[in-house]
Amino acid sequence: xxxxxxxxxxxxxxxxxxxxxxxxxxxxxxxxxxxxxxxxxxxxxxxxxxxxxxxxxxxxxxxxxxxxxxxxxxxxxxxxxxxxxxxxxxxxxxxxxxxxxxxxxxxxxxxxxxxxxxxxxxxxxxxxxxxxxxxxxxxxxxxxxxxxxxxxxxxxxxxxxxxxxxxxxxxxxxxxxxxxxxxxxxxxxxxxxxxxxxxxxxxxxxxxxxxxxxxxxxxxxxxxxxxxxxxxxxxxxxxxxxxxxxxxxxxxxxxxxxxxxxxxxxxxxxxxxxxxxxxxxxxxxxxxxxxxxxxxxxxxxxxxxxxxxxxxxxxxxxxxxxxxxxxxxxxxxxxxxxxxxxxxx
Amino acid sequence: xxxxxxxxxxxxxxxxxxxxxxxxxxxxxxxxxxxxxxxxxxxxxxxxxxxxxxxxxxxxxxxxxxxxxxxxxxxxxxxxxxxxxxxxxxxxxxxxxxxxxxxxxxxxxxxxxxxxxxxxxxxxxxxxxxxxxxxxxxxxxxxxxxxxxxxxxxxxxxxxxxxxxxxxxxxxxxxxxxxxxxxxxxxxxxxxxxxxxxxxxxxxxxxxxxxxxxxxxxxxxxxxxxxxxxxxxxxxxxxxxxxxxxxxxxxxxxxxxxxxxxxxxxxxxxxxxxxxxxxxxxxxxxxxxxxxxxxxxxxxxxxxxxxxxxxxxxxxxxxxx
Numbered sequence: 065x066x067x068x069x070x071x072x073x074x075x076x077x078x079x080x081x082x083x084x085x086x087x088x089x090x091x092x093x094x095x096x097x098x099x100x101x102x103x104x105x106x107x108x109x110x111x112x113x114x115x116x117x118x119x120x121x122x123x124x125x126x127x128x129x130x131x132x133x134x135x136x137x138x139x140x141x142x143x144x145x146x147x148x149x150x151x152x153x154x155x156x157x158x159x160x161x162x163x164x165x166x167x168x169x170x171x172x173x174x175x176x177x178x179x180x181x182x183x184x185x186x187x188x189x190x191x192x193x194x195x196x197x198x199x200x201x202x203x204x205x206x207x208x209x210x211x212x213x214x215x216x217x218x219x220x221x222x223x224x225x226x227x228x229x230x231x232x233x234x235x236x237x238x239x240x241x242x243x244x245x246x247x248x249x250x251x252x253x254x255x256x257x258x259x260x261x262x263x264x265x266x267x268x269x270x271x272x273x274x275x276x277x278x279x280x281x282x283x284x285x286x287x288x289x290x291x292x293x294x295x296x297x298x299x300x301x302x303x304x305x306x307x308x309x310x311x312x313x314x315x316x317x318x319x320x321x322x323x324x325x326x327x328x329x330x331x332x333x334x335x336x337x338x339x340x341x342x343x344x345x346x347x348x349x350x351x352x353x354x355x356x357x358x359x360x361x362x363x364x365x366x367x368x369x370x371x372x373x374x375x376x377x378x379x380x381x382x383x384x385x386x387x388x389x390x391x392x393x394x395x396x397x398x399x400x401x402x403x404x405x406x407x408x409x
Numbered sequence: 410x411x412x413x414x415x416x417x418x419x420x421x422x423x424x425x426x427x428x429x430x431x432x433x434x435x436x437x438x439x440x441x442x443x444x445x446x447x448x449x450x451x452x453x454x455x456x457x458x459x460x461x462x463x464x465x466x467x468x469x470x471x472x473x474x475x476x477x478x479x480x481x482x483x484x485x486x487x488x489x490x491x492x493x494x495x496x497x498x499x500x501x502x503x504x505x506x507x508x509x510x511x512x513x514x515x516x517x518x519x520x521x522x523x524x525x526x527x528x529x530x531x532x533x534x535x536x537x538x539x540x541x542x543x544x545x546x547x548x549x550x551x552x553x554x555x556x557x558x559x560x561x562x563x564x565x566x567x568x569x570x571x572x573x574x575x576x577x578x579x580x581x582x583x584x585x586x587x588x589x590x591x592x593x594x595x596x597x598x599x600x601x602x603x604x605x606x607x608x609x610x611x612x613x614x615x616x617x618x619x620x621x622x623x624x625x626x627x628x629x630x631x632x633x634x635x636x637x638x639x640x641x642x643x644x645x646x647x648x649x650x651x652x653x654x655x656x657x658x659x660x661x662x663x664x665x666x667x668x669x670x671x672x673x674x675x676x677x678x679x680x681x682x683x684x685x686x687x688x689x690x691x692x693x694x695x696x697x698x699x700x701x702x703x704x705x706x707x708x709x710x711x712x713x714x715x716x717x718x719x720x721x722x723x724x725x726x727x728x729x730x
Contacts, residue, residue, distance in 0.1 A: 345671070
């Protein structure tokens with residue numbers, strides 16, 4: 065690690081996440097590969113990642129955000145629902161309350177931090193579920209083709225016709241209206257709420273978002289698998305007697321790791337944004353029990369004229385978090401998917 | 410080409426049919442028309458009310474009745490106001506189309522310009538700055554951007570300069586109802602900007618990538634070798650071809666306008682389709698939500714078709730039998 069890197073044109077020019085020319089990264093890889101012991105792909109990826117300065121900064125910033133959000137005690141002594149009876153309503157920033165107080169004398173900093181727990185949990189949970197489901201379905205559809213493939217593509221086509229936000233808003237009402245759907249076999253006695261989560265709960269939001277986010281991943285993985293499955297190494301594996309499952313899991317899926325990881329960061333960003341939008345419109349997590357960035361903004365929007373800090377505090381936090389996730393995704397794309405660099409936007 | 414168009418047109422019929430079933434089931438399962446009658450309603454009244462609305466019939470029957478009406482163009486009567494749905498829906502639709510198209514034009518013009526300049530001057534300060542900024546554009550939730558615009562350009566602006574050229578809500582000032590005048594324009598700027606900001610980020614990246622792709626092709630070298638001026642090479646040879654993928658994207662976006670401005674309309678209280686949906690769905694008025702849904706679906710499917718056809722017309726390489 066201490067070895068100095070070869071200065072390249074990419075290093076001089078490369079700024080602001082614009083992506084350096086792919087040639088320079090490859091040139092380093094080749095040059096270093098020749099001079100010393102062979103470097104593992106992951107080490108090469110790490111080197112490419114490190115060269116994306118904004119992504120490195122974002123990774124550190126995200127770790128800090130996660131730390132403060134999950135250990136709010138580091139920054140504030142208040143709880144999200146605790147009212148500071150000694151303080152004043154809708155107070156601006158002060159020493160006791162760095163981001164001020166809201167209309168119930170609650171500490172805004174505490175509410176923003178603890179609200180962030182929901183946003184981050186939703187983002188990560190949705191991304192993980194949709195990645196696992198999407199990768200498996202996409203890989204199967206791409207590898208096998210046929211009925212599964214066309215069925216999947218048709219279903220995703222179908223859902224594209226209705227705006228995602230509308231579907232989500234409509235479905236948030238489902239468990240409350242239909243505890244036991246009529247169409248279910250009578251021996252299933254589990255209410256829908258235990259499966260999906262009840263209205264206004266975090267789990268319902270995660271379930272609903274995951275239900276629609278996996279399709280995007282599946283489409284991407286399917287595309288990669290389609291282009292890979294005719295390659296020689298797959299033929300070689302098959303000639304050696306490898307089973308379909310083994311080819312899929314050991315040979316094809318590891319080759320999709322780049323697009324999968326990049327897509328996962330994008331899913332985290334999209335899930336955080338969608339959750340906050342749903343909460344803002346009043347169809348997300350209920351604000352009475354649990355603060356989230358979205359419902360904090362929703363509650364504050366009427367007071368924009370007089371108490372702007374109530375809007376700015378959660379809003380800027382969302383923007384910073386999502387921005388960091390997006391930059392991180394860009395860095396990961398450079399690191400894991402160097403071939404894509406030359407044509408990407 | 411004609412055969413392709415006809416085949417695609419026929420394909421939309423099953424798509425519309427299946428989505429209509431999905432939409433009907435989903436909306437019926439998530440709205441409660443009895444809630445409209447208030448909490449003190451007796452169970453007899455509920456029964457009578459349900460009979461009146463035909464809710465005592467089976468689900469399939471209800472669907473078929475509804476389908477028959479909607480295919481004939483009869484969108485039905487609101488449960489809440491007891492008035493025909495179409496007049497209100499039509500007004501909402503036009504309001505949304507006005508705002509959406511205005512925002513769409515801003516998006517395309519600014520986005521494409523930034524993309525072209527970024528690609529022509531690749532790795533310049535402008536390119537780096539616009540790529541960096543596009544990440545910010547993609548990371549700001551539209552509702553927050555709208556609120557910030559209201560805060561800075563209206564509320565703070567008023568404090569600083571005494572007056573502001575913009576408004577935070579509605580389509581016209583009280584007492585005015587013009588549609589092509591400066592008052593409407595001043596109401597439309599902020600919501601349009603809110604819609605445009607994400608689009609500009611997306612289009613500038615798309616256009617940049619597409620331009621870079623085209624500019625690395627052989628005929629660009631040929632064009633330059635012929636001695637054509639650089640300006641003409643870029644405008645006539647590169648841009649024209651680079652715009653093809655962007656055009657299809659833009660066509661898809663027009664189809665998405667009708668159902669896609671929910672958040673912005675909520676923030677700016679713009680009386681369009683988005684507010685219409687939010688209000689009628691929270692009222693549990695499925696008779697207003699269902700036609701809304703079908704209009705949105707038809708719009709998306711229609712412009713999907715247009716985008717596909719456009720792609721074939723503009724790029725002969727992709728033309729399918």
